[in-house]
Amino acid sequence: MKRFFKNFFDQINVIGQCRKYNLPLRQCPQFLFLVMGNVNVVAMITAYFVGIRYDSDPEKLMLVVISLATAIFIISFIIVRSFEQLAEANRLKTEFVNIVSHQIRSPLTNLKWIVEILTSGILGNAEKKQTEYFKILKENLERMQKLVSELLTVSRIEATKLILKKENFFLQNIANDLVKEFEPISKSSNVKIKTDFADKTPQVNGDPFQVLQVLENLLYNAVRYIGFASGDIARGKEPGEVLVKIYGKGRFVFCEVIDNGIGIPKEDQKYIFQKFFRADNVRRYQTGGSGLGLYIAKNIIDHSGGKIGFTSCQGKGTTFWFKLPAATNKKM
Amino acid sequence: MKNILFIEDEAVMQKAVSEFLGANGYRVISALDGELGVNLARQNPPDLILLDIILPKKSGFDVLEDLKKDEKTKSIPIIVLTNLSQMSDVSKMMEMGITTYLVKSEQSLQNIANIVEQTLGGEK
Numbered sequence: 191m192k193r194f195f196k197n198f199f200d201q202i203n204v205i206g207q208c209r210k211y212n213l214p215l216r217q218c219p220q221f222l223f224l225v226m227g228n229v230n231v232v233a234m235i236t237a238y239f240v241g242i243r244y245d246s247d248p249e250k251l252m253l254v255v256i257s258l259a260t261a262i263f264i265i266s267f268i269i270v271r272s273f274e275q276l277a278e279a280n281r282l283k284t285e286f287v288n289i290v291s292h293q294i295r296s297p298l299t300n301l302k303w304i305v306e307i308l309t310s311g312i313l314g315n316a317e318k319k320q321t322e323y324f325k326i327l328k329e330n331l332e333r334m335q336k337l338v339s340e341l342l343t344v345s346r347i348e349a350t351k352l353i354l355k356k357e358n359f360f361l362q363n364i365a366n367d368l369v370k371e372f373e374p375i376s377k378s379s380n381v382k383i384k385t386d387f388a389d390k391t392p393q394v395n396g397d398p399f400q401v402l403q404v405l406e407n408l409l410y411n412a413v414r415y416i417g418f419a420s421g422d423i424a425r426g427k428e429p430g431e432v433l434v435k436i437y438g439k440g441r442f443v444f445c446e447v448i449d450n451g452i453g454i455p456k457e458d459q460k461y462i463f464q465k466f467f468r469a470d471n472v473r474r475y476q477t478g479g480s481g482l483g484l485y486i487a488k489n490i491i492d493h494s495g496g497k498i499g500f501t502s503c504q505g506k507g508t509t510f511w512f513k514l515p516a517a518t519n520k521k522m
Numbered sequence: 523m524k525n526i527l528f529i530e531d532e533a534v535m536q537k538a539v540s541e542f543l544g545a546n547g548y549r550v551i552s553a554l555d556g557e558l559g560v561n562l563a564r565q566n567p568p569d570l571i572l573l574d575i576i577l578p579k580k581s582g583f584d585v586l587e588d589l590k591k592d593e594k595t596k597s598i599p600i601i602v603l604t605n606l607s608q609m610s611d612v613s614k615m616m617e618m619g620i621t622t623y624l625v626k627s628e629q630s631l632q633n634i635a636n637i638v639e640q641t642l643g644g645e646k
Contacts, residue, residue, distance in 0.1 A: 295605045303538040312545040
């Protein structure tokens with residue numbers, strides 16, 4: 191009996207149910223059921239007053255009103271149940287991704303560390319061929335770790351548990367360090383990365399670790415999708431170019447990552463920030479990539495009080511930009 | 523030689539970290555659960571503790587609480603090494619007085635060795 195009442199009160203606790211499914215009130219199944227209930231009552235009253243004008247027979251009137259009420263009740267029950275099942279499936283999916291990603295992290299870390307020991311030389315030097323294969327193993331482990339990390343971030347975004355540790359910092363410093371880290375990749379991709387930081391650009395207010403992820407993602411895409419353009423446009427061995435620009439404007443600091451790569455087809459542009467989306471012209475050349483990077487980047491920038499966007503022309507290049515709120519008067 | 527107590531239930535991680543830090547000149551003592559970790563720390567206080575959070579018998583949070591209450595162990599530097607990376611977990615551990623918090627999947631063994639060396643003031 192106690193459990194029955196507990197279940198009953200849980201079901202009618204609209205705010206509790208919204209929290210459980212992590213939905214706004216207007217999409218919460220229980221709230222929708224209450225709304226439909228009120229619609230039903232209004233429909234019954236309306237049917238009564240309309241019916242009484244045309245036919246004063248009380249039995250017929252009662253039959254019409256009850257039939258209408260029953261029909262509306264059944265339809266609203268079916269709709270709300272469907273919503274509830276969808277909400278539950280979505281919640282389970284997010285929870286599953288969260289749990290699995292956490293569980294996969296440990297064995298991946300184990301493998302990464304074992305490979306590090308094998309290549310460190312502390313167990314003796316490996317042969318050249320072995321070192322080559324260990325390198326491949328290490329790269330693929332890092333790929334898997336990146337994917338798991340992205341999946342975890344996505345599940346936190348969806349559970350609105352993405353927490354940003356905000357502080358004031360210079361975006362230019364992060365960009366400089368990142369460009370240095372990208373030297374080996376840009377060299378092997380035949381791409382030159384240049385920077386253009388305006389004087390007196392203020393600090394930004396945001397989570398430096400998360401913003402680093404955003405910039406890393408944009409820079410990685412810019413470098414990766416330039417290599418193919420040289421083949422497509424037959425520029426021979428000319429290096430591709432990526433420019434990272436940072437400047438202050440009004441209450442914001444802007445960052446632009448400009449490349450002269452393959453560009454994004456017009457018909458794909460509206461999907462570019464969607465989860466798992468990868469444009470056709472990219473998938474033709476490279477099957478790897480999760481399609482989560484830009485979705486995560488957009489959420490991080492939106493949560494930071496900024497905005498992200500892009501302009502692109504297929505075959506000519508793309509400019510991705512984002513802006514973040516400027517911090518104090520401290521300028522570089 | 524500096525002694526490091528590594529409290530971690532994953533045997534492979536124990537092996538990897540012990541091997542690497544051992545090659546870097548440290549003596550690593552292993553504990554595969556929280557309760558054993560606390561007992562070993564009390565019997566023979568190490569120079570540094572590497573501590574996981576999700577542990578059998580006693581969680582990392584409880585281990586930390588016990589170590590900080592005990593006169594013999596309260597001033598031993600503690601580095602948390604875990605895969606939990608939520609800000610709430612990090613803040614909670616920092617408030618309990620750990621030296622630093624590292625997310626395992628984001629660290630290389632070399633990074634961990636560098637941080638251990640820094641924490642011990644460059645001594646081995």
